Amino acid sequence: MDFDPVMLARLQFAFTISFHIIFPAFTIGLSAYIAVLLAMWIKTNRERYQKLAKFWTKIFAVSFGMGVVSGIVLSYQFGTNWSEFSRILGNVLGPLIGYEVLTAFFLEATFLGVLLFGWGKVPRWLQLTAAIAVAFGTLMSAFWILSANSWMHTPAGFEMRDGIAYPVDWIKIIFNPSFPYRFAHMLLAAYLTTAVVVLAVAARYRVAGRFPRQSPTMLKMALGMVMLLAPLQLFIGDLHGLNTAKHQPAKIAAMEAHWHSDKPAPLLLFAWPDQQQQTNHAEIGIPNLASLIITHERDGLFPGLNDFPVEDQPPVLPVFFSFRIMVGIGLLLIGIGLLGGVLWWRGRLFDAQWFMRPLRFAWPLGFIALLAGWMTTEIGRQPWLAHQVLRTADAASPVSANSVLVSLLLFVLVYGVVFSAGIYYINRLIHKGPEPEVLEAPASPTAGRPLSGAESGSFDTLNREQSDA
Amino acid sequence: MPDTLPLIWGIVLAVAVIVYTILDGFDLGVGMLFGLEKSEANRDLMMNSVAPFWDGNETWLVLGGGGLFVAFPLAYSIIMPALYIPVIFMLLALIFRGVAFEFRHVAKPNHHWWDKAFLFGSLGAALSQGIILGALLQGITVVDNRFAGGAFDWLTPFSLFCGAGVVVGYATLGACWLNLKTIGELQQKMQRIATWLLAGLLLFIALVSLWTPLMSPRIAEKWFSLPNFYFLWPVPTITGLLAFSVYLALRKNKSLWPFLGTAGLFIISFVGLAFSTLPLIVPPDISVYQAAAAHESQLFSILGVLILLPIILIYTIFVYYIFRGKVTPESGYH
Known part of the structure; x- marks a missing residue:
């Protein structure tokens, strides 16, 4: 059977990066949470905070290990599978990756040792400093990676000479038009994802009647974060969407499955986009609402997919659905925040079993929304690797389809084993819980x-x- | 004036690679020696002796790969497809051994699979790194600035021999590290193993030094032409003296010198290989000057390196200082 090597390389990258992003997203939030717990421990001298910090540090260690090893893979895949990308865009994107390694990767990886093994060996303030260094490192990591990624969506500050990109203005490259929105959106997503995990773990302990003093602390901290961040994320996401409408209109058209630019767009709650016939089947929508959201006018017009030649259109179906999954979960989290807030205000939060029981299973929500969001934006970028600069099909390595296929299968196999084991062990750590005070x-x-x-x-x-x- | 930035970047990359081979070398070595130790308590000690450091150590590998992409995107875009199979194999091996650190502890008492993952992951990573080194030294087929060879060009007796050499080298470093970090019966065992490994390492160094000029007239020319020969003859002498001092230090029960001396052997071998190869970065055709990123890209990134690398070195040393001394059964945090 013949496979298209570019498609295989795309599948491989999609697979390895989707697997990878789960861990940084979780560890960005978790390292900040651990730093806060340690700070509260030092401030209040309450053992509870220390035990909680120690407990989450163990979970952090397992996740961080998986994040490191899957991240190393990515730094080599740019070359193994996308050597033309590296050759053509390396001048512009290489330094951003380099700064990520220098400002972030070293910081987090080195101080992780102190955070994990420093207990009892180093003074409290150094333990806290290590946690802050790790949290700051993960943040800087996100900064540079999101900058490089955003450049692929909204390239700026460069010029092409003889088919190779050359930098002209580093500030414009780093702070390219979509970067501030994407960075804010991703950071909020990471903190929100972690807060939901902590919330679910706390709910699990409440339902089981375990850790009666630590679980309310976790519950309050996590719920507070969800109440604050979920609505904020909706707002930032909207701004990000407007930015996309300006710079990548084809992506917005695909997100809304909007085919005809001469008509105002309904907000589709459901549809089955059909790219071959360039239309939707089984549409259910609220008239004019998408126009209102994107143009802020009831009858506003924005480009539809018919404005773009078929070979320049992103795949509509996956973009359309993954966007809806992301937004749906976002709204659900706002609902959880509201409901929890009301219960908290009325003083019934900790014993509302009907609220706690389903909450135990909420932990994957943030991860699913995060992956769906990335799929929306990355598939929505197609067929471009760098928007209107380099097509994905022109960026692959001169390696055989067989090599890519075999390595893809190996990655699926290995990540499958490692991921299952990781989830299993994290669950085991959670089941064991914090050390008793x-x-x-x-x-x-x-x-x-x-x-x-x-x-x-x-x-x-x-x-x-x-x-x- | 020719641009000196490519050469500076070449040196930075060489430093990153040598720091990587020493730092991750010892912890991969400890992983391989895991197979020779059966006692559970000793295995815990061995793992705990490297656990606080391995994340930071492995980051130098990212700097190596990332640095190549940053400073020499052309070289990166040729080397990675050419060495596709060993690179992927190395990454997969590193995954297994990396997650084994945490999984092994959490999985207890059912952790024998993660023991194997740690052992064979370390072995596989070391072997593929040696193969990558060998394949790079022997050269890559390039046409029109793109890799133009076959998927198995890297697979030669020479590259496999280099693979075995790196395995022995890392194991020597690992044994010397354990000699530094442990006491009693485990330490004595590691001293015995280290002596044998040292002899093996010396043999590999000698044979690679003979093989490379025989394989490549370019390398022979560099070493045996005048006046180079006059100031190069001390290199083998220093190597021999260094190895002998490590041997004596091991016999005299010294903690630190065997490790430092072996690291010195790594440095001098690496300098020798770099001398054979530079200014080429993808032998036999592409030099650091041809492969260099745009001047403004190299300039922007070298500024970061010059400011941040010293800081990284300082806090790396600080973390090693915090965890100095012998490792004890209480060293874990689990």
Whole structure:
């Protein structure tokens, strides 16, 4: 059987990068959370924060390891599978990748050692510094990678000479038009994803009646983040969409499955886009709403797919659906935030079993939305690798389809094993939970009663915590 | 005046690669020696002796690959497709051994699969790195600035021989690292192993040094023409003396010198290979000057390197300092 080597290379990259992005997204948020917990531990001297920090650090270590090894793969795949991309765009994108390694990768990887193995060996402030260094490193990593990625969507600050891109203005390259929006959108997504995981773990402990003093702390911190970030993400996402409408109109048309530029667009709740016939089947939509969202006018017009030759159109079906999955989950998270906020306000949050039970299974929501969002933007970029600069089909390596196919199968196999094991072990760590505090409260928080003042200044604090719960 | 940036970048990359081979070399070596130790407690010690460092060590590999892309995109776009199979194999091996650090602890007591992943992942990574080195030294077929050879061009007796050499070299570094970090019976065992490995390493260094000029007239010309020969003859002498000092230090129960001396052997071998090859970066056709990124790209990125690399080195040394001394059974955090 004959395979198209470019398609195989695309599949391979899509697979390895989708696998990879899960871990950075989680560790960006988690490292910040651990840093906050450590800061609160130092500030309040409450053991609870230390145990929680230690607990999440173990989970962090497993995820970070998977992030590192899958990230190394990517830094070599630009060359193994996309050597023409490297040759043509290397002058512009190479330095951004280089700065990522120098400002971020080293920082996080080196201080991770202190964060994991420093307990009891280094003073508290150094432990906190290491956590902040790791959190800052992951943030810088996202900065440079998102900058390079955004450049592929909205190239700027360069010129082409003899078919090779040359840099002209580094500021314009780094802060290219879509970068600020994409960076903000991705960071919020990462923090939100982590908050949802922490929320689900806390709910799991609440339902099982375990860790009665740590779980409310987690619950409150995570829910607060969701309440704040989910609506903010909607706002930032809208801004990002407007930016895309300006620079990549074909992508927006595909996201909305909008074929005809001469008509206002409905907001399609469902449709089956048919690229061959250049139309939709089974449309259900709210008239004019997409026009209103994108142009901020009821009868506003924006480019439809018919404005673009078929060979310049992105694949509509996957873009259309992945966009809806992302937005759907975003709205669900806003709902969870609202509902949780009301319960919290009324003082019923910790014992609302009907709310906690389904929440236990919410942990993948952020990851799914994140992947769906990336698929929307990356498939929406097709057929271009760098928008109107380099076509994906012209960027691949001169390697045989067989090499790509075999390596693709190996990656699927290896990542399958590693990923399953990782999920299994993380679940095991979560099941085990944080170390019990020296002063373990009784299983039922309402029946709780402080036993001793082992925790410094704890008598007062404990009473207050018990009534919180 | 010819642009000196490509040469500076070439040196930076060479430094990154040598730092990588020493740092990740010892922890890959520890991974391979894992197979020779059966005691569970000792295996934990071996792993804990490298666990705080391996993430940082492996980052030098990203700097090597990333740096090649940054500074010499043309070389990167030729080397990676040419060495497709060994590179992918190395990455897969690194995945297994990287995740083994955490998985092995969490999986206890059912962790024997992750022991194997750690052992064979380390072995596979070392072997493929040696093969990559050998394949690069022997040269790559290039037509019109693109790789134009076959998928298995890299597979030759010479590249396999280099693969074996790197395996032995990393294992020597690993044994010397464990000699530095452990005590008692494990340390003595590692001293014995290190002595044998050292002899093997010396043999590989000698044979590669003979093989490369025989294989390539270009390399023979570099080493045996005058006046080069006059100032190159100390290289083998220093190598021999260094190896002998490591041998003595191992016999005298010294902790630090065997490791530093072996690292010195790595540096001098690498300088020799770099001398054989530079200014070529993709032998036999492409030089650092041809492969260089645009001047403004190299300039922008070298500024970052010159400012940030010293900082990275300082905090790397700081982290090694924090975890100095012998590793104890309490060293883990699990």
